[in-house]
Amino acid sequence: MLTFNRHIAHLDMDTFFVSVEHLRNPKLIGKPILIGGNNARGVVASCSYEARKFGIHSAMPMKTALRLCKHAIIVKSDFEAYSKYSRLVTDVIQDSVPLYEKASIDEFYIDLSGMDKYFGCMKFTDELKTKIRKESGLPVTYGLASNKVVSKVATNEVKPNGQIEIPFGNEKGFLAPLSIMKIPGVGKETGYKLLKMGVETVKVLSEIPVEYLQNLMGKSGTDLWRKANGIDESPVIPYREQKSISTENTFQQDTIDLTFLNAELTRMTESIAYELRTQNKLTGCITVKIRYTDFQTYTKQRSIPYTNADGILLKEVKSLFTQLYERRQLIRLIGVRFTHLIPGTHQIDLFQDTQEDIALYQAIDSVKKRFGEKLLISAGGII
Structure with missing residues (x-):
């Protein structure tokens, strides 16, 4: 029977909302930008890397963000513009690949399984990244791996405007030194519970018996153990506009x-x-x-x-x-x-x-x- 390894690319539009504002006003490039409401009672929807250096993050109250960075520039969000660029990038991907999943307004999974034998998955994804930048003006970071979980983590590790491939069989080695907070789905509550147990890295988490995590967290404990060990069989779900x-x-x-x-x-x-x-x-x-x-x-x-x-x-x-x-x-x-x-x-x-x-x-x-x-x-x- 003919078998082949899965090749899943995770594409993320770097600081998508900020990047759109850069295109609309190039003078904002390199500045600490806060996207959101134009008053101190609002919240930060997104922020530039320059603003993140001050400890600012999305969902933070605007008042708090301005205390951390007094010279930050507040840009009133324009979701109509963001939707327009999201659709533009989606059109580019739709015209280029046979199977993709739109995970959010600025995030995609692409199934390239089998392409390594004919063209090269890394080469294809790099050309797609260039095409998106050329047609939309937006930067893209991507991670290529054997499954969705590892490809997403890989993408986050090489931002901004990076690319990386995690070869088949290297999933555990790549994840091992990372903080448990890098695993998708590990929020503050779960992270705090694990840190109290002395579990700080993915390597330590992966070595905990799955039965123990099941007793501790139920079904989510099993999912967490699988992610820590780089195991994920979830498919790329085809994106269909006609769903309603x-x-x-x-x-x-x-x-x-x-x-x-x-x-x-x-x-x-x-x-x-x-x-x-x-x-x-x-x-x-x-x-x-x-x-x-x-x-x-x-x-x-x-x-x-x-x-x-x-x-x-x-x-x-x-x-x-x-x-x-x-x-x-x-x-x-x-x-x-x-x-x-x-x-x-x-x-x-x-x-x-x-x-x-x-x-x-x-x-x-x-x-x-x-x-x-x-x-x-x-x-x-x-x-």
């Missing part, structure tokens, strides 16, 4: 009551926006659908900056509905659909929300998760 999340409602009685219709749009939008967030996804396109009493159906869609925030999505949905509803007929059905989905966590900080806003949104989702999404809806969804 949608909802629609056929009314018991046809209506032109705009108060009722707006309340329904609010309820429906908040429902599938919450579904987006529970799946850790963002949408880049909204479609609104209307079916009239004579069964004629019309739709209108709009590309938007990637988001999963209720307020932004609801504003776009109501705008589309207003543009679409031009006839004075009774309506029997309305629908809302989100498409162009990509993986991504709640990007609240990219929209100039304050720390209070972020805490509120997180509390709302926490209540919905615990007691059910229908328990808590905004006033606009009540009639």
